Amino acid sequence: MKKILNDVDTIVQDMLQGFxxxxxxxxxxxxxxxxIYQKDLANANQDVAIISGGGSGHEPDSFGYVxxxxxxxxxxxxxxxxxxxEQVLAAIRLVNKDKGILLIIKNFQADVENFLAxxxxxxxxxxxxxxxxxxxxxxxxxxxxxxxxxxxxxxTVFVHKIVGAAAREGYSLQNLKAxxxxxxxxxxTLGVALTPAMNPTQSGVPFTLEDNEVYYGIGIHGEKGYRKxxxxxxxxxxxxxxxxxxxxxxxEEGDAFALMIxxxxxxxxxxxxxxxxxxxxxxxxxxxxxxxxxxGTQLTSLDMKGISLSFLKIDDPNxxxxxxxxxxxxxx
Amino acid sequence: MKKILNDVDTIVQDMLQGFxxxxxxxxxxxxxxxxIYQKDLANANQDVAIISGGGSGHEPDSFGYVxxxxxxxxxxxxxxxxxxxEQVLAAIRLVNKDKGILLIIKNFQADVENFLAxxxxxxxxxxxxxxxxxxxxxxxxxxxxxxxxxxxxxxTVFVHKIVGAAAREGYSLQNLKAxxxxxxxxxxTLGVALTPAMNPTQSGVPFTLEDNEVYYGIGIHGEKGYRKxxxxxxxxxxxxxxxxxxxxxxxEEGDAFALMIxxxxxxxxxxxxxxxxxxxxxxxxxxxxxxxxxxGTQLTSLDMKGISLSFLKIDDPNxxxxxxxxxxxxxx
Numbered sequence: 001m002k003k004i005l006n007d008v009d010t011i012v013q014d015m016l017q018g019f020x021x022x023x024x025x026x027x028x029x030x031x032x033x034x035x036i037y038q039k040d041l042a043n044a045n046q047d048v049a050i051i052s053g054g055g056s057g058h059e060p061d062s063f064g065y066v067x068x069x070x071x072x073x074x075x076x077x078x079x080x081x082x083x084x085x086e087q088v089l090a091a092i093r094l095v096n097k098d099k100g101i102l103l104i105i106k107n108f109q110a111d112v113e114n115f116l117a118x119x120x121x122x123x124x125x126x127x128x129x130x131x132x133x134x135x136x137x138x139x140x141x142x143x144x145x146x147x148x149x150x151x152x153x154x155x156t157v158f159v160h161k162i163v164g165a166a167a168r169e170g171y172s173l174q175n176l177k178a179x180x181x182x183x184x185x186x187x188x189t190l191g192v193a194l195t196p197a198m199n200p201t202q203s204g205v206p207f208t209l210e211d212n213e214v215y216y217g218i219g220i221h222g223e224k225g226y227r228k229x230x231x232x233x234x235x236x237x238x239x240x241x242x243x244x245x246x247x248x249x250x251x252e253e254g255d256a257f258a259l260m261i262x263x264x265x266x267x268x269x270x271x272x273x274x275x276x277x278x279x280x281x282x283x284x285x286x287x288x289x290x291x292x293x294x295x296g297t298q299l300t301s302l303d304m305k306g307i308s309l310s311f312l313k314i315d316d317p318n319x320x321x322x323x324x325x326x327x328x329x330x331x332x
Numbered sequence: 333m334k335k336i337l338n339d340v341d342t343i344v345q346d347m348l349q350g351f352x353x354x355x356x357x358x359x360x361x362x363x364x365x366x367x368i369y370q371k372d373l374a375n376a377n378q379d380v381a382i383i384s385g386g387g388s389g390h391e392p393d394s395f396g397y398v399x400x401x402x403x404x405x406x407x408x409x410x411x412x413x414x415x416x417x418e419q420v421l422a423a424i425r426l427v428n429k430d431k432g433i434l435l436i437i438k439n440f441q442a443d444v445e446n447f448l449a450x451x452x453x454x455x456x457x458x459x460x461x462x463x464x465x466x467x468x469x470x471x472x473x474x475x476x477x478x479x480x481x482x483x484x485x486x487x488t489v490f491v492h493k494i495v496g497a498a499a500r501e502g503y504s505l506q507n508l509k510a511x512x513x514x515x516x517x518x519x520x521t522l523g524v525a526l527t528p529a530m531n532p533t534q535s536g537v538p539f540t541l542e543d544n545e546v547y548y549g550i551g552i553h554g555e556k557g558y559r560k561x562x563x564x565x566x567x568x569x570x571x572x573x574x575x576x577x578x579x580x581x582x583x584e585e586g587d588a589f590a591l592m593i594x595x596x597x598x599x600x601x602x603x604x605x606x607x608x609x610x611x612x613x614x615x616x617x618x619x620x621x622x623x624x625x626x627x628g629t630q631l632t633s634l635d636m637k638g639i640s641l642s643f644l645k646i647d648d649p650n651x652x653x654x655x656x657x658x659x660x661x662x663x664x
Contacts, residue, residue: 211334
């Protein structure tokens with residue numbers, strides 16, 4: 001597998017330097033701690049800074065979402081490895097002491113441990129810090145070994161957008177945490193792989209697929225899915241994903257949903273939009289009232305060809321307003 | 333090669349319906365003629381409508397660039413086949429009769445013929461129509477058979493943005509044509525493939541590459557390049573592309589350039605940004621003054637893994653202002 005890179009040990013630095021080359025008029029870059037943040041952070045007239053991050057390999061998440069009305073700072077670990085507590089603490093310290101800080105954390109054990117260790121240390125420095133843990137991935141619900149540990153995947157981008165837009169409107173840290181947690185409790189994501197993600201820092205493959213096979217319920221770090229199946233069509237994938245996701249909700253006719261259709265890294269936009277059209281038809285058949293749709297390569301697993309579908313039941317009309325709010329994050 | 337699609341005969345309709353599902357609050361969709369256009373076209377307070385389009389398979393070009401400050405309408409042909417004169421004429425007829433119309437055409441024989449046929453017919457209906465032909469592709473300059481026919485590729489997106497932002501400022505049709513042609517004469521693009529594009533409407537492969545090979549100078553419809561080479565690194569590709577492109581310009585120190593680094597369909601953003609960092613270092617070494625950078629999957633060749641680099645010498649400071657101007661096209 002040919003990959004456009006140089007030294008495997010400097011992948012994250014090289015990538016962040018490339019992003020900074022494009023966006024240096026509006027973001028700053030802490031090269032030591034691998035942090036991308038809003039250049040005018042000190043002057044931002046919101047009371048709470050939103051910090052997200054995690055392992056690399058999920059681009060454009062999360063640095064591509066740094067901008068007004070979305071993330072204040074993004075902290076980047078190595079490929080599929082979360083940032084250290086020191087990196088997260090360095091991000092917290094870039095924020096003015098008088099501001100609150102909300103950490104958005106994907107629900108993987110190492111991510112949660114490292115972000116919460118940083119939160120604890122920041123509190124000893126007199127900081128007001130809290131967090132939201134995103135656990136939208138429902139792909140592994142039938143696997144007893146994972147039953148209590150739903151992973152944080154593409155739906156995290158909706159949390160970034162909603163909480164970030166609310167922060168810009170002046171909501172308090174306590175309110176933002178409550179908003180984030182309410183969103184998470186209404187948010188479910190399920191993905192399917194056509195090819196595995198190849199990690200350039202590791203040898204071997206996370207799983208194999210036959211030429212005609214797909215794999216439902218894969219994770220974003222090479223985690224295996226729940227079922228392999230011979231592949232026929234976009235519609236086949238859409239039916240599996242919609243059926244599983246809708247079964248997780250209780251809703252009444254008229255209830256509104258926001259959807260995200262997410263390319264997992266190497267999925268052409270043509271195919272994402274064809275899949276989006278199948279989702280449109282299925283939602284119409286099921287009388288699912290879709291009031292917001294996002295299609296694109298939003299949170300990836302390196303070079304995986306595949307797609308994920310996220311459902312968010314809009315439990316508060318403000319969520320839809322915040323999803324639609326203007327901002328300047330380059331990859332939203 | 334697994335592709336997320338259904339009936340191969342309805343690919344373009346399915347894709348456009350999916351895009352419309354996402355963007356129906358701001359665009360309209362003429363399903364008969366495969367046209368996506370600004371919903372408030374009739375009320376747009378600019379004197380000239382900008383129409384682009386071409387064959388499908390280059391997503392998000394061009395429908396992803398329909399929005400304020402960019403394209404007014406995009407006309408979509410079948411995969412790698414330009415829209416018919418009837419489709420282009422239908423797009424022209426969607427514009428108020430009192431407005432001028434500028435067609436942006438990629439320099440392929442069938443595209444030019446079909447768009448100019450529509451232009452001629454629209455003029456007989458009393459329309460003011462003119463055009464800009466984009467021929468930024470320099471990849472085939474050493475091939476005598478193509479010497480007089482430079483293709484229109486990713487640089488077209490810069491033309492969309494600059495001309496579209498200028499149109500919003502109220503420039504006349506004559507001025508917009510002059511701006512577009514001046515941009516084209518300063519615009520050069522060169523691409524490299526790591527894998528060929530697989531066209532779902534055709535059997536067979538356009539070319540083959542060994543596991544360790546890349547192909548410089550490929551086109552966006554499976555056209556062969558000018559040299560295959562064993563692949564080592566992102567930097568190797570950057571050196572070949574920068575050296576060839578810079579040789580096409582005469583410039584003095586301080587002259588400004590805008591750059592586009594474009595993923596060709598299946599290239600992860602991580603790799604695009606690593607390549608962008610190599611371009612940054614080479615431009616610094618060469619004292620090339622880069623004042624605008626765009627990185628992303630902007631104009632593709634289906635599922636090709638590869639990358640293109642576009643250079644635009646900023647001959648008029650307004651161009652930079654228009655590249656940076658705000659707008660609401662979803663994929664800019």
